[in-house]
Amino acid sequence: MCICLMKPGLPGMPHKGAAMTTTLSALPAAARASSQPKVKGVQHWSNALFVLPFVLVYIALLVVPVVTGLWLSLNDVDVLSGDRAFIGLANFARLWHDDIFRGAIRNTFLFVLMTTPAFVALGLALALALNRQDRVGTALRTIFFGSSVLSVTIVTLVWRLVFMTDKGLLANVMHSLGLASINPLTSSALALPAIALVTVWWIIGLPMMLFLAALQQIPEEIYEAAAMDNAGRWRTFWSITLPQLRKTVALVAIIEVILQFQLFGQAQLMTNGGPNNSSRPLVQFIYEAGFQQWALGYSAAAAQVLFGLMLIGVALQMWISKRGQTQSGEST
Amino acid sequence: MAGIQLVGVNKRYGGTEIIPEFNLEIESGEFLVFLGPSGCGKSTLLRMIAGLEPVSAGQIRIGGQDVTASAPGERDLAMVFQHYALYPHMTVRENMAFGLRNVNVPAAEIDRRITEAARMLELEGMLARKPIQLSGGQRQRVAIGRAVVKEPGAFLFDEPLSNLDAALRNRTRVELARLHQRLKTTMVFVTHDQVEAMTLASRIVVMNRGRIEQMGTPIEIYRKPATRFVAGFIGSPAMNFIDAIPVAAEADCIKVRLADGTELQTGVPTQAARKDAKLVAGVRAESLTLDDASPVRGRADVIERLGERTLVYVTLSNGHSVVAQAHRESPVASGDLVGLHFEPEHVHLFDEAGLAWHAA
Numbered sequence A: 001m002c003i004c005l006m007k008p009g010l011p012g013m014p015h016k017g018a019a020m021t022t023t024l025s026a027l028p029a030a031a032r033a034s035s036q037p038k039v040k041g042v043q044h045w046s047n048a049l050f051v052l053p054f055v056l057v058y059i060a061l062l063v064v065p066v067v068t069g070l071w072l073s074l075n076d077v078d079v080l081s082g083d084r085a086f087i088g089l090a091n092f093a094r095l096w097h098d099d100i101f102r103g104a105i106r107n108t109f110l111f112v113l114m115t116t117p118a119f120v121a122l123g124l125a126l127a128l129a130l131n132r133q134d135r136v137g138t139a140l141r142t143i144f145f146g147s148s149v150l151s152v153t154i155v156t157l158v159w160r161l162v163f164m165t166d167k168g169l170l171a172n173v174m175h176s177l178g179l180a181s182i183n184p185l186t187s188s189a190l191a192l193p194a195i196a197l198v199t200v201w202w203i204i205g206l207p208m209m210l211f212l213a214a215l216q217q218i219p220e221e222i223y224e225a226a227a228m229d230n231a232g233r234w235r236t237f238w239s240i241t242l243p244q245l246r247k248t249v250a251l252v253a254i255i256e257v258i259l260q261f262q263l264f265g266q267a268q269l270m271t272n273g274g275p276n277n278s279s280r281p282l283v284q285f286i287y288e289a290g291f292q293q294w295a296l297g298y299s300a301a302a303a304q305v306l307f308g309l310m311l312i313g314v315a316l317q318m319w320i321s322k323r324g325q326t327q328s329g330e331s332t
Numbered sequence B: 001m002a003g004i005q006l007v008g009v010n011k012r013y014g015g016t017e018i019i020p021e022f023n024l025e026i027e028s029g030e031f032l033v034f035l036g037p038s039g040c041g042k043s044t045l046l047r048m049i050a051g052l053e054p055v056s057a058g059q060i061r062i063g064g065q066d067v068t069a070s071a072p073g074e075r076d077l078a079m080v081f082q083h084y085a086l087y088p089h090m091t092v093r094e095n096m097a098f099g100l101r102n103v104n105v106p107a108a109e110i111d112r113r114i115t116e117a118a119r120m121l122e123l124e125g126m127l128a129r130k131p132i133q134l135s136g137g138q139r140q141r142v143a144i145g146r147a148v149v150k151e152p153g154a155f156l157f158d159e160p161l162s163n164l165d166a167a168l169r170n171r172t173r174v175e176l177a178r179l180h181q182r183l184k185t186t187m188v189f190v191t192h193d194q195v196e197a198m199t200l201a202s203r204i205v206v207m208n209r210g211r212i213e214q215m216g217t218p219i220e221i222y223r224k225p226a227t228r229f230v231a232g233f234i235g236s237p238a239m240n241f242i243d244a245i246p247v248a249a250e251a252d253c254i255k256v257r258l259a260d261g262t263e264l265q266t267g268v269p270t271q272a273a274r275k276d277a278k279l280v281a282g283v284r285a286e287s288l289t290l291d292d293a294s295p296v297r298g299r300a301d302v303i304e305r306l307g308e309r310t311l312v313y314v315t316l317s318n319g320h321s322v323v324a325q326a327h328r329e330s331p332v333a334s335g336d337l338v339g340l341h342f343e344p345e346h347v348h349l350f351d352e353a354g355l356a357w358h359a360a
């Protein structure tokens, strides 16, 4: 279809000059048009074979477990005795009245609310500060990203040493300042914030890199135009940089919400959910119900709740960022 | 409206000197074009005037005030960039208003200026659109509009037409000329396209390797190029250059022997030229016509019929190739033996240093 649109411009046709100009303007239209209409003609079912391997893997690794999980959550499964019985929504009703579960939900939400804004704000701040091509910038970028490659066991080990009662780095610093030392991991008010701090320290590198990549996509010329337009530093940041990063902010926020809803390792290894269940997240609850108490149905029901919450969280964010976009598009 | 002075401006990047020492006075209200080959430092110079690039030494004055250390926004200039540099997330109206809001121009005044600029540049229906919804030419008009609403002391343009197709380039060129006539504001325009320079400039500064090669009105530069570089750079097709040796002059004007052995009487006064052993004769195609009576002969090679005239590429007996001009309906055909007539008053001589000597 492209070819037939271009024909008038082929040499040898009359009015070559005029034909050339029509071709020039028709080209983008041709490119657009060719991508729109569906390919006409015989649809060969065998073409589906090309996507079959992917579809099989997708079904085996995603669809089957999700459906199985959903089915499990409607059953009472006792792994030890091998009993299984359909009980409808009884698992969910039980969850509703389970204080530990409700605590876990509260903790998980608090944790997401503490970490996600920090990832966005801190990641952006770091990216802005380190978006330079000198050696210091490169070194610091490497350092900040470096901690992300550590495994959760090492990270939590290091931080437990830092927080250690009376002997840790934190205790030493507080002593030297003349303050009474505390171990935040043993305080029900501070345990979750401490885990949040460790988490941000651990994987701030990814958001930073995403923001850096986005910053480098902004053409230098529009900053020069802004400079000619008398925009100061803040004005430039708010009116040029931030709007250009809107999509990346949304991306980082969505990634982090999904990731941080699944908090598990850090809590398990640093506080084991304590003290007093004050830092037990949902995934740990699911793990304990499923693999320590072997109540698979109950555990699966909790997992469905987590799934639903994450879905709601992400949908909410997409809605907010979409709304922000259309609003800024309409305002003049 | 403001004049711009560059005093001893120097620019170096690390160890390399891009602009050795630049002195120039741009008069208030003139349309000055920097013309030169790629990489000669035109953009660097313009960006130093704008304040986007610091000078290594020297002084820049705008409207009599030393702005060498001022920020770009404080110089009362507006710049139109090669790639438009519109703010992609802002509408056309916001793009134009941004610079005015930053200096607290009252909203009513902003509206008035935008309305006027939009009418002048035919952007009226597009004020609510984003740059991505505009064609290249429309974007360039928005970029020009964004500069116009600032009512600056001077406009700076860095190859603003080079991203447009030929037809649009011609049209926008005329629009720019019209804009200058209407606003009478100082305009500094950078290009490597000699047609743009010839048609727009009230004065052209031809640059080569960071230096001024020649300064003057388009016609001065075309008629009396100061150096061989300028002669070769301005005009299309490029000027013909033929090696020549001066022979004993009988009259007041220099006579030379061309590389193919024939002699040529020029219009260049004898006392004007240094008596270099070797010279180069330069003549434009339009002053080199077909004449079978002429002793300078060659074989026509390629014939280009442009409609209003015909260009004939001729290989001389010594293998040298020149371009001559013939009448638009000239019967000359490829392979013909032709004679070439030089108009003596349009033959230029260049000495070994590249300096030009012209007919009186």
Ligand SMILES: Nc1ncnc2c1ncn2[C@@H]1O[C@H](COP(=O)(O)OP(=O)(O)OP(=O)(O)O)[C@@H](O)[C@H]1O
Residues within 6 Å of the ligand: B013, B018, B036, B037, B038, B039, B040, B041, B042, B043, B044, B045, B191, B192
């Ligand atoms: N940041 C830089 N570091 C080092 N050299 C540079 C830098 N910017 C420009 N140059 C050099 O300065 C010279 C002049 O560059 P400039 O951009 O002014 O050329 P120009 O005349 O505008 O060319 P063009 O017509 O291609 O735009 C070039 O040789 C270029 O390599």
Ligand SMILES: [Mg+2]
Residues within 6 Å of the ligand: B042, B043, B044, B159
């Ligand atoms: Mg340039």
